[in-house]
Every structure is written in structure tokens, then in C-alpha cells.
Amino acid sequence: SDCSRNFTSPSGVIESPGFPDKYPHNLECTFIIIVPPHMDVTLTFLTFDLENDPLQGSEGECKYDWLEVWDGLPQ
Numbered sequence: 001s002d003c004s005r006n007f008t009s010p011s012g013v014i015e016s017p018g019f020p021d022k023y024p025h026n027l028e029c030t031f032i033i034i035v036p037p038h039m040d041v042t043l044t045f046l047t048f049d050l051e052n053d054p055l056q057g058s059e060g061e062c063k064y065d066w067l068e069v070w071d072g073l074p075q
Contacts, residue, residue, distance in 0.1 A: 003029035004030040006032045019047075
């Protein structure tokens with residue numbers, strides 16, 4: 001999709017499409033950060049907002065928004 005990108009620079013900024021405005025519904029973005037083996041990657045969140053699920057009765061999975069961070073590709 002338009003919001004998926006690969007990053008290879010020593011630093012960068014990842015933003016959802018249209019930030020700071022809301023992004024379209026059902027959008028799934030994949031950002032891949034490519035670095036040499038054994039190099040550290042630091043993620044710093046300046047703004048991170050999850051949509052509230054008013055029907056969720058207890059803690060658990062986020063129904064609308066989530067973030068997954070992988071060390072390598074998911075198997």
C-alpha cells in the first residue's frame with residue numbers, strides 16, 4: 001500500500017498517512033527498517049494514539065489500532 005516503506009537511512013521519521021490528521025479506516029501499513037547485522041535500532045515515540053474500543057470489557061487485544069515490532073521477519 002501507499003503507506004508501507006523500507007528505511008535504510010541512519011535515522012528517519014515514520015508517520016501514518018496524513019499525520020496529524022486521522023488516517024483512513026482499515027489501513028494496514030508495514031515499515032521495514034533495514035540495518036546491518038547486530039546494529040541497534042532505537043524507536044522513539046513522540047505521538048502514539050490508539051482508538052478506544054467502547055465495547056471492550058477488559059484488557060486484551062486492540063480491536064482497531066495496534067503496533068507490532070519484530071526483530072527480523074515474522075516466521
